[in-house]
Amino acid sequence: MSDFLLSLGPFQGITDAPFRNVFKQHFGGIDKFYTPFFTGIHKENHAKNLQVEEIDPQCNDVETLTPQILSTDAEEILRFAKQCKQLGYKEINLNMGCPFPRVANKKRGCGMLPYPDKVAAMFESIFEQIDDVKFSVKCRLGYFSPDEIEAVIPIFNQFPLSELIIHPRIGKQLYKGEADVERFKALIPSINAQLVYNGDIVSVDSFGRICETVQPVNSFMLGRGILANPFLAEQIMDTHGVSLQGELVRTHRMRPQTHDKTDRLHAYVLDLYEDRLRHAGGSPKVLGRMKELWSYLMYSFDEPQDVWRKIKKINALKEYEDAVEEVFKDIAIVI
Numbered sequence: 001m002s003d004f005l006l007s008l009g010p011f012q013g014i015t016d017a018p019f020r021n022v023f024k025q026h027f028g029g030i031d032k033f034y035t036p037f038f039t040g041i042h043k044e045n046h047a048k049n050l051q052v053e054e055i056d057p058q059c060n061d062v063e064t065l066t067p068q069i070l071s072t073d074a075e076e077i078l079r080f081a082k083q084c085k086q087l088g089y090k091e092i093n094l095n096m097g098c099p100f101p102r103v104a105n106k107k108r109g110c111g112m113l114p115y116p117d118k119v120a121a122m123f124e125s126i127f128e129q130i131d132d133v134k135f136s137v138k139c140r141l142g143y144f145s146p147d148e149i150e151a152v153i154p155i156f157n158q159f160p161l162s163e164l165i166i167h168p169r170i171g172k173q174l175y176k177g178e179a180d181v182e183r184f185k186a187l188i189p190s191i192n193a194q195l196v197y198n199g200d201i202v203s204v205d206s207f208g209r210i211c212e213t214v215q216p217v218n219s220f221m222l223g224r225g226i227l228a229n230p231f232l233a234e235q236i237m238d239t240h241g242v243s244l245q246g247e248l249v250r251t252h253r254m255r256p257q258t259h260d261k262t263d264r265l266h267a268y269v270l271d272l273y274e275d276r277l278r279h280a281g282g283s284p285k286v287l288g289r290m291k292e293l294w295s296y297l298m299y300s301f302d303e304p305q306d307v308w309r310k311i312k313k314i315n316a317l318k319e320y321e322d323a324v325e326e327v328f329k330d331i332a333i334v335i
């Protein structure tokens, strides 16, 4: 396998700035990050638009972070692009994949894919005016049917997208069923943009299978798999980051001090919690985000349902702290 790129997909409510920063301190292997989507970029309320921490260059690395917007309004997308550029970002990403009915039913997110004329008009306005910021797209195969993307690809091809990330599910599936890797593969020859594969990479083995199927695509976005197993990008590189000649084609950005996985996972979870608490001024509202992460992280442990039973019921900070200690004391990790 030749060189490849790994990115971490955006998750609204999970992969915010504290998450991304703590993740980077603890784990290697990820080259690129995306913010969860922004909406409502109004002219009047500049400060609110920027949601300082989330996109502030003091708290984020503008070289490896791509801010994402969910919108169908070219003017709004251009405003976002301009603000991101002013902050030093090199690229923005348009979310054309969000499947939630309250979004998609309004022809936003993947709900725009059945309407190629609307996509064409929006892209024309964007590319007429976008100035010195790369523009990438993340989408699905369609909203109602996986054929929808076929009418949209010729439009994508007319514009210099910096990247096209395809998650080969349809919106109606939400996150259920399987990502259709074969459909993704069939689309490859028809797409001009640099392609990124996203969907169901949950292990070194599934990465290997998908990688082989979709070659020559060499850019991969990890999703729930890396939320469940934060070592995943490192493990992929340990196995696949070496060429057939035995040369290291990829190196970890960061080599951990301790090699004990349980200790590393424990330290990550504690740091993330403390960082979130600091950002939230000690408010128990951080528990929602920590629980959301645990709904994936539980699969790092031998008895995921036992882990979840301990975590899901907690309502207070001390209860959470005790539950986490109990999990690490009582339940072995399996990753």
Ligand SMILES: Cc1cc2nc3c(=O)[nH]c(=O)nc-3n(C[C@H](O)[C@H](O)[C@H](O)COP(=O)(O)O)c2cc1C
Binding pocket: 009, 010, 011, 012, 013, 035, 036, 037, 068, 095, 097, 098, 138, 167, 175, 179, 198, 199, 200, 201, 221, 222, 223, 224, 225
């Ligand atoms: C709770 C949740 C929130 C998400 N938020 C976003 C988002 O803000 N922007 C986006 O492009 N994708 C979002 N996604 C989609 C993921 O980034 C990813 O594309 C999806 O999980 C498929 O990859 P996977 O099969 O590897 O998990 C979200 C997914 C979930 C489950």
